[in-house]
Amino acid sequence: MKETCLHSRHVEMGALMSPFAGYDMPISYRGIEEEHNAVRGKVGVFDVSHMGEVLITGEQATEFVNHIFTGDVAPMVNGKVMYGMMLYDDGGVVDDLLVYKCDAHTFFLVINASNIDKDVEWIMAHTSGYNVTVNNLSEDYAQLAVQGPEAEATLKAVLGIDASALTFYTFTVPDFAAEKAPLVVSRTGYTGEDGFEIYATPAVILEYWDKLIAAGVEPCGLGCRDTLRFEAGLPLYGDELTDKITPLEAGLGMFAKVDKPEFIGRDVLVKQKAEGMRYKVVGLEIEGKAIARHGYPVLNEAGEQVGEITTGYHSITLDKNIAMALVNPQYAALDTKLQVQVRRKVFAAVVIKKRFYQPKYKN
Amino acid sequence: MSNLYFLPTHEYARVEGNVAFIGISKFAAAQLGNVVYVDMPEEDDEVEAGVEFGAIESVKAASDLFSPVSGTVVEVNEALADNPRLVNEDPETNWIIKVEMSNPAELEKLLSPEAYEKVCEAEKH
Numbered sequence: 304m305k306e307t308c309l310h311s312r313h314v315e316m317g318a319l320m321s322p323f324a325g326y327d328m329p330i331s332y333r334g335i336e337e338e339h340n341a342v343r344g345k346v347g348v349f350d351v352s353h354m355g356e357v358l359i360t361g362e363q364a365t366e367f368v369n370h371i372f373t374g375d376v377a378p379m380v381n382g383k384v385m386y387g388m389m390l391y392d393d394g395g396v397v398d399d400l401l402v403y404k405c406d407a408h409t410f411f412l413v414i415n416a417s418n419i420d421k422d423v424e425w426i427m428a429h430t431s432g433y434n435v436t437v438n439n440l441s442e443d444y445a446q447l448a449v450q451g452p453e454a455e456a457t458l459k460a461v462l463g464i465d466a467s468a469l470t471f472y473t474f475t476v477p478d479f480a481a482e483k484a485p486l487v488v489s490r491t492g493y494t495g496e497d498g499f500e501i502y503a504t505p506a507v508i509l510e511y512w513d514k515l516i517a518a519g520v521e522p523c524g525l526g527c528r529d530t531l532r533f534e535a536g537l538p539l540y541g542d543e544l545t546d547k548i549t550p551l552e553a554g555l556g557m558f559a560k561v562d563k564p565e566f567i568g569r570d571v572l573v574k575q576k577a578e579g580m581r582y583k584v585v586g587l588e589i590e591g592k593a594i595a596r597h598g599y600p601v602l603n604e605a606g607e608q609v610g611e612i613t614t615g616y617h618s619i620t621l622d623k624n625i626a627m628a629l630v631n632p633q634y635a636a637l638d639t640k641l642q643v644q645v646r647r648k649v650f651a652a653v654v655i656k657k658r659f660y661q662p663k664y665k666n
Numbered sequence: 667m668s669n670l671y672f673l674p675t676h677e678y679a680r681v682e683g684n685v686a687f688i689g690i691s692k693f694a695a696a697q698l699g700n701v702v703y704v705d706m707p708e709e710d711d712e713v714e715a716g717v718e719f720g721a722i723e724s725v726k727a728a729s730d731l732f733s734p735v736s737g738t739v740v741e742v743n744e745a746l747a748d749n750p751r752l753v754n755e756d757p758e759t760n761w762i763i764k765v766e767m768s769n770p771a772e773l774e775k776l777l778s779p780e781a782y783e784k785v786c787e788a789e790k791h
Contacts (some may be wrong), residue, residue, distance in 0.1 A: 596727075
């Protein structure tokens with residue numbers, strides 16, 4: 304099992320540890336609910352060093368990234384970040400990722416830990432015909448996410464980083480030619496709150512972590528990372544995104560620029576737009592206290608299975624039982640009445656918007 | 667001789683006469699974190715020793731509940747429906763179901779409090 308550079312810190316602090324994506328990762332320290340509320344109300348810090356980083360450089364970097372990515376990076380301003388996906392030929396999702404544009408010849412990609420090997424292999428397999436170099440920097444970088452309404456003030460006071468000039472989805476452009484893993488700070492996150500993600504060498508990340516903890520910033524584990532992203536309606540690869548469904552079916556069509564002339568998987572999306580989808584990811588509110596977990600059956604009013612739960616929780620912020628589910632598209636309209644089977648019992652559910660919690664980003 | 671018996675899966679049976687009060691141990695309640703829902707059977711349902719009879723849910727996950735004894739459910743703890751966190755506050759007082767035992771001899775196969783303590787110690791490492 305792999306360990307991040309902060310592993311011994313987590314163990315010393317008594318974190319509940321569990322395997323995730325090949326790493327022994329902290330799930331919680333003080334408790335999922337306490338950590339979740341700290342991020343919504345103040346500020347928390349996450350060790351997300353398991354995430355993968357890939358650098359694409361070269362004369363045709365823009366053309367290449369546009370070939371493998373659903374977004375259009377050509378018109379992007381340097382210093383902007385864009386969310387999107389890489390797709391297989393059949394429209395299924397290889398991974399969802401962030402693309403950081405340093406300049407037209409330099410792109411920094413942030414990918415899911417569980418997909419690093421698969422992604423890098425897939426990216427490399429599609430470079431022929433393009434003058435680009437692909438560098439997997441996942442082992443060189445560690446990463447912290449500092450999230451919550453007090454994140455900007457915390458970065459300034461504790462780390463001496465003035466990020467006030469960064470707007471949502473922008474970053475400080477580093478010089479990748481001068482250093483292998485230069486410091487990258489972006490105003491991004493996976494919680495539905497304002498916040499930052501900091502990429503740096505393990506030595507720097509260790510120093511930052513110790514300073515943040517000493518300053519009283521709440522250490523947060525992957526447990527509340529999941530409850531926070533879920534409330535904001537953000538997908539997790541493996542739950543709401545898989546190689547079996549397209550971004551349109553995942554309800555993420557706005558991140559797939561089908562009016563871009565070409566990218567891998569585009570033809571399938573164009574066809575689905577014209578002919579319809581096979582599934583749709585929806586939000587559900589469930590009556591009663593039972594929690595609909597990943598994989599539980601979703602039924603129509605007649606009791607026939609029409610889908611399954613992708614993620615479900617008792618929402619900490621909203622105090623409601625909610626879930627995201629993959630259902631047949633005829634059951635995807637808002638206010639559609641459905642049912643969820645939780646073990647032996649069946650509970651009434653209704654389709655609602657999957658952005659359960661309105662994110663509080665700073666633009 | 668204690669009237670408290672345990673399964674290695676952290677359920678207890680507190681025995682009074684022919685009735686067993688079934689719940690989860692202090693150790694399990696602490697490991698789970700805040701309980702948000704207890705999925706309980708209904709009165710008159712049959713339960714079987716070693717077989718799942720319900721589930722207990724924390725924020726993160728659902729854990730199956732196994733019955734230490736066989737018998738008939740004579741009462742479910744309705745207070746847990748409205749306030750599942752009672753399980754965290756005092757798990758050994760806040761039982762989940764009350765079972766009229768059909769085969770009290772099954773108690774001999776369960777762990778004593780001392781033997782159960784050793785199971786918990788082993789899980790901490």
